[in-house]
Amino acid sequence: MAQKKLLKGGHVVDPATGRVGAFDVLIDGDRIAEVGKNLNANGAQVITLPSSVVVCPGFIDMHVHLREPGQEHKETVATGAAAAVAGGFTAVACMPNTRPVNDNAGVTKLILQKAAEAGLARVYPIGAVSRGQKGEELADIAELRDAGCVAVTDDGLPVATAILARRALEYTSMFDMPMIEHCEDQTLKADGCAHEGPVAAWLGLKGIPGVAEAITAGRDILLAEMTGGHVHIAHMSAWTTMEAVRQGKSRGAKVTCEVCPHHFTLTDDLLAAPIAYDTNAKMNPPLREARDRDAMIAGIVDGTVDVIATDHAPHHYDEKNVEFDRAPFGIVGLETAVSITIDKLVHTGLIGLPRMVELMSVNPARILRVAGGSLAPGAPADITILAPDLPVTIDRAKLISKSKNTPYHGWSFKGGVAGTIVGGKVVYSNPAVGVI
Amino acid sequence: MDVAQQAPAAPPLTALRTKHLLGIADLSAEEIVLVLETAEAMKEVGQRTIKKVPTLRGRTVINLFFEPSTRTRTSFEIAEKRLSADTLNVAIASSSVVKGETLVDTAMNLEAMSPSMIVLRHASSGACHLLARICKAGIVNAGDGMHEHPTQALLDAFTIRERKGRIAGLKIAIVGDLLHSRVLRSNVLLLTKLGAEVWVCAPRTLIPVGMKQMGVRVTTRVEEAVRDADVIMMLRIQLERMQGAYFPSQREYFTTFGMTEARVVLAKPDVIIMHPGPINRGVEIASEVADGKASVILDQVANGVAVRMAVLYLLAGGAAESADGAEKTS
């Protein structure tokens, strides 16, 4: 029997339908039934929300590493899905660099099955561009598509050659799928482990220059223009890349892009202090200089950036507790993204809540061609409920993710998640807020 | 005279603030001078018949070297023994690393033997900082990756002071592979802190980003670097660190950047030539220059023991400052 719920009294922010303000949301089963003023309960379970709380279409993190199959000591689909809903995400798209690589229907179906068993956030698998992510031949992209993949990438690496990238863009355009690209010229990267700049020079760390990212982005944007395919630039970090994307968009290329919270808040100074050689500040692409961070913010504000995603990359403590150059790249991000974004972008007045919802819900849904991004009647009842004034202090011991590798331990933010609803079911309720 | 009401002048520094020496970056100019002055007394110990004092008796010092090194390790070992410490040399061949034992595990196993200090040389920058976070022992950096080699810079400074009487105001030229050199970074930090005019010189491909921000003059012309220099410091071309097109050949490097007699005469007549060793004869330095009258390369080696004795003594706890500053008399 379908259950009805009525969310009453919250502040709705739904840019897709233009509704911003005090609205009630009626859920019927797993769908949105109606959104309006002063709706009648009619037997629905009424959840009364304070007006300070924000109700928006469910957030979708389109760049997450769930590590299953193969590296379950870092994270599993289940623990990742739990971390996602605690972070306010109703859906995640997970990367194919698992072991084995997700270049076949078998792995894709395993991921979907695990997600269904967990019953928390929706999981959209992303398949590999090349077989084994080796950069030689295309993977069976149609098979991946049929099994449930929403995009393809060789993330962790760029697509190895221009010719393969061209083929991948032509091929994926047949299915209207984006090719997601980790932009990084491998010869310029060499064995670098930090941003090439004065900080790395003085710490004696081999550097990766910002242009390594821009060079591959430039290549792919031109190929997307030429082929009509869609390239989505993952985790942008360099100001030169932002320039390339801006120019590509102005010429009408099908390019979209995402930025991670750490790239619009942190710089490479973090490698030197307060903890010298902190491996929790090591990820790829690396933290760069103030000019790059400011360029990311400018792109978010002026609309060049389409998506905020986390590149959630869990690693076990033992793997990170080694010499800086030997530590794996990556930090977790599912449970910190919302607080960072509200505190550093919304409360500072750089963007409004509608723009935040575009970046974290509307655009990811559009780019991945999945349902969501709006609270229109008939849309799935995936809802993110925010408490924008909640004081939050990050404590890595309290993270739900299996891994705790975050540089934000001890940081305080204003803004957090009150609750998360997926398919009409409350899958997360924050006890510190206690409204749902 | 009412001593109780006299505000005491800040007493001269006689101890280091921490129990680790991770880099020159953490030392103030005052602390650097303290090490150098203490090293003078330590040098005198090395000139006695019985080259031993009981200061670190009963203390265990472990030399944990992940990179091969005869010179630095021997220097530390002699320094430790002259202070009567019990020394233990642990040389990790690269095969152990391949076997999978991590730096952290190795260090924790050694900690179980309660060493006072661990002298660490490792191929990764920041390895000493990692150990300092997890070990109780004091950590002495004997060279971490491309980051710092603080005792080398200290013995270089000691040698310069010995020959020139001072460091402030001298023109010091450092020539060689700047990009990969930890000796460079430590020396630049130390010499600028003590007021020298530092010039660095290398092919463009071997100059690290942000060099100018560290208060040095940068040039790709070796003649410009050594003109009227008081000190010329050569760095090795680290053939084992380099893969990839930094310069076309050793021959071309020597022609353009090698320290030859013809270049040495551009410096001051009483210039001293330094090199941390081991020397690549005919690559960064001509044999005649390395063995010539102006060369103090062997003095550097000799001074290394005294400087390391001073470092170990000051870190092992010359004694904490007490609040009332009173001196316990005999």
Next chain:
Amino acid sequence: MPVVMDAERISRALTRISHEILEHNRGLGDLALVGVRSRGVPIAQRLADDIKKITDTDVAVGALDITLYRDDLMGASVGVAPMVRKTEIPFSIDGRTIILVDDVLYTGRTTRAALDALTDFGRPTSIQLVVLVDRGHRELPIKADYVGKNVPTSRRESVQVRLRELDGVDEVLLQGKE
């Protein structure tokens, strides 16, 4: 702070001690003076000058730094750590009578350290000890052979020796602590 010895008293005490040294050692023999840094050194030099005035003979003077031999350095808090300086004994001490010279004798530990240091330099025939002030409270079985002045003190007090070569003035002060 009470002055327990002024410049004149110090001078008379040292003159007396130099006569005593000559008397006990039946002349100079193979005598050498070694001052314990820091203030033992100018005192040793003054004794050498006095002896020169009396006998018209030069006596060898050396300076001994005992910092590295102290038993109270490592770990325990001793107040401001002393600066390590060079030892300068430009003569062999084998077979000689060494007169060790220090400013204050208190617990005896400095003297013990000095004895250890000296024996690392060679084997003297004998070692005798001169102190300007003996303040009591020995912790080791050490006694001075020649004493400028006995100054009874409590443990809470401290004796400050100032010498013109290092401090610009000659005086011995007794400082009481609150």
